[in-house]
Amino acid sequence: MKILIVGGNGTIGKKVKESLQDHHEIITAGRNSGDIHVDISDKNSIRKMFEQLKTVDACICTAGTGFYGDYYSMTEEDMLPGIKGKLIGQMNLVLIGKDFLSREGSFTLTSGIAAEHPAKNGTAVAMINGAINSFVLASAQELKNDLRINAVSPGLVEDSFERYKGLFPGYNLAPMNKVVNAYILSTEGGVNGKILKVYS
Template identity: 50%
Template sequence: MKILIVGGNGTIGKKVTSYFKEGHKVVVASKSTGSIIVDITDSNSIRTMFEKTGKLDAIICIAGEAKWDYFSELSEEDYYIGFKSKLMGQVNLVRIGQHYLNKKGSITLTTGILADDPVIKTASAAMVNGAIHSFAQAVALEMENGIRINVVSSGMVEDAYEKYKDYFPGHNPVPMNKVIAGYARSVLGKDNGKIIRIYE
């Protein structure tokens, strides 16, 4: 399979990329480093990326950001960060990327536990994650050519524990091998419209 991984150089992306490179052709795209540079907040940048990749069998997105802050401190502009990046960035990857997928291809988006179990300072991030879940479930009903779409939603991953542990008191970090398995299930399995939750 020919697989595009957007955000393939990040904390999770590096591990997922390494997994799929065994047995598949992997193309990595990211905001600053990699074989292809892409800004997912810009539809033209997304189109340019797909023109470079050509036809694909699978698209994985492990990219996108949102503003973390107390609800009382979040401005309207702060919410638009997550809206333009993590939400519409992934929506546009689906909207544009579907035309570059071979028949029976797949798209895998990424969210996180905040959609179901938010913590403080995550009003924006939790909102965006929940919206992506609803979007994927709805758009799965309308995809053509046998294209599947799923979302991998993980808890705080063990590789990011030191950075984020203070935000998630009492949460057990999720082993990276379980997170990787979620992406494998989405790409190599038959699920469609599924939120693949990996919270323990």
């Protein structure tokens, strides 16, 4: 398969790439790195990317983050970059990309544990992750041409512990191999409309 990985040089994306590249053609995309550049917060950039690729068999997105900060001082301006990037950006990958995926192709988006177990000061991220999950569940009913869509919902992955440990006290670490397997299941398997949770 010809597989596009948006965020393919990130913590999770590079591991997914390593696991898939021996059996598939992998194209990585990112704002500042990758085989092709894309800003997922910009729908025109997304469309340009797909027009350059012409067609792909699967699209995986591991890019995007959100605001962590004090609830009582949090503003709309704090939340908007994450909403525009991780949420609407992933939605646009599907809404635009559906016209470029081959028949029986698949989308795999990334949400996260915060949708069910929000961390302190992580209200914005919890909202974004929950919305991504709902978008996936609804889109699975709407997509035509036998296209599939799933979300991987990882917990705090082992490789991110040092960077995020202060935000998630007491959280069990999600083994990277299990997280990667969820992306493989979504891409190579037949599951559709699933939230693939990997919390420990």
